[in-house]
Amino acid sequence: MFEIYYQSKIPTIGWDFYITIAITLSLVFSFFFLKRLYEDKLKLSNIMDFRLLFSLVFLYFLTEIYSYYELFETIERIESGELVSVEGIIKELDISSSSSRSERFKVGKVSFDYNDFGTSGLFFANRAHDSKVIKEGNRVKISYLPKEDDNLIFEIKVFKPNVK
Structure with a gap:
């Protein structure tokens, strides 16, 4: 789920x-x-x-x-429905900080690259620097808008197993 x-x-x-x-x-x-x-x-x-x-x-x-x-x-x-979805495991996570914080990772064959300064406020850029979800090995489902060389993250869902 x-x-x-x-x-x-x-x-x-x-x-x-x-x-x-x-x-x-x-x-x-x-x-x-x-x-x-x-x-x-x-x-x-x-x-x-x-x-x-x-x-x-x-x-x-x-x-x-x-x-x-x-x-x-x-x-x-x-x-108009141009959002695309990908589901899979976060891999190749790379976090760098200089004047702004940048993160880069892949889910399947789709690459995501954003930073907390240059990415539009309309899209995800992990501005809270919360590493609970954007973490190597986490299973996610991401809806994104392809734009030129970027994949702008519109929605992130994280897999939570049903625990009884």
């Missing part, structure tokens, strides 16, 4: 997404007003060129929107 050890939660669209869109659109449509305010009223043009400041702020909001786009794309892949 398998027991769920970790299961990702699919996030919903929050107000922060709509606020980011609104601010970005407001920036675009109020460029000339903000430029006049910045240069004429606040007299800050000698500190930093408005176009540079505007470009940096606008670039920030565009990267935020792109991160939402990637999140929506990932959620769509999960909801």
Whole structure:
């Protein structure tokens, strides 16, 4: 019998997404007003060129929107049934720590490689550093999302024998 050890939660669209869109659109449509305010009223043009400041702020909001786009794309892949499962014994476990903690292991022929800093918060990265389940020889069932060279862990179930 398998027991769920970790299961990702699919996030919903929050107000922060709509606020980011609104601010970005407001920036675009109020460029000339903000430029006049910045240069004429606040007299800050000698500190930093408005176009540079505007470009940096606008670039920030565009990267935020792109991160939402990637999140929506990932959620769509999960909801469309692209998750794959593998069941077997954890082998070739390799744990390394430097500026972040990385773990690497195989279940069957499938490799998993993640770290607690670079892996999206949507997927498992053993951020609690709990070694009770991710341990050489443990039998697990893992649902994951293949993405380029990575297998992003969505759910981990650990085998718990029925003891009477």
